[in-house]
């Protein structure tokens with residue numbers, strides 16, 4: 001009725017179907033579109049990204065890094081829908097990391113447990129306490145609120161790989177969206193980290209490592225992920241109580257400002273990151289395995305083992321920044337080792353995985 005009246009009155013119509021009244025201005029393109037068309041383009045774009053980049057093969061087992069936050073919750077929902085609708089033939093699982101942050105992660109894990117039932121996807125939770133013998137609460141008690149995210153980011157990366165290995169999955173998908181990737185491109189430029197700059201825009205990473213990771217939301221705008229569920233998806237939206245990360249926050253705000261002026265800015269920053277090429281003369285770290293735990297590392301010990309050794313010996317600064325630590329003889333710069341910093345705060349539940 002409303003649509004017919006709009007047509008008769010010559011009111012504005014959805015610029016995609018040209019039939020229904022627009023319900024929103026699409027953040028990515030600023031088109032006025034109806035709700036139905038928004039769902040369709042949102043899901044179709046993700047499907048096209050999956051198909052064009054050949055993210056999955058039929059029969060694969062896929063773990064979805066699930067924090068209970070909006071990105072991973074929408075990812076779990078959309079991926080299970082697309083899997084069914086387009087017969088991807090995937091076995092999907094939810095994989096969560098319990099960092100041991102009281103009042104934050106325990107609550108968001110409750111959300112993931114509800115998602116397990118709502119979407120019918122089996123859930124595996126791995127915890128820092130089980131894997132490393134420490135919770136983030138205990139670590140923060142020891143080291144304070146400086147560098148806590150370094151520990152957390154390094155530990156989470158390995159925890160996800162270990163959880164994925166326990167689930168025997170072929171790939172791990174994460175909810176990193178276009179805004180996160182643009183932000184990481186910018187941060188890597190600001191840090192002068194060209195090695196990571198080219199890697200952070202890849203839609204699939206770690207193909208030479210234990211479990212490849214992919215980002216089906218690489219071109220999906222955060223604002224669209226926020227409006228996609230309207231009110232029917234169940235997710236958790238509180239910041240981690242230990243979240244500082246002022247530098248990343250600044251890059252995030254900067255990107256939001258650019259987006260306000262020109263929505264395409266996000267895609268253009270990603271494109272700039274993609275187009276960076278590392279010259280053949282740039283020395284890249286060689287990958288080997290940690291002598292202690294076997295995890296991939298370009299050093300004698302992986303970063304998690306160095307940090308853990310520091311914690312266990314009561315020397316928590318060991319392995320932080322450029323200080324000389326256990327791997328000192330081999331390579332003085334611990335920062336360029338495990339690829340853990342590039343997505344550090346995105347790996348947390350504040351910003352989702």
Ligand code: SF4
Nearest residue numbers: 149152240242243348
């Ligand atoms: Fe961990 Fe994220 Fe909290 Fe930092 S902000 S302590 S990385 S969960």
Ligand code: ZN
Nearest residue numbers: 290293302305
């Ligand atoms: Zn190790």
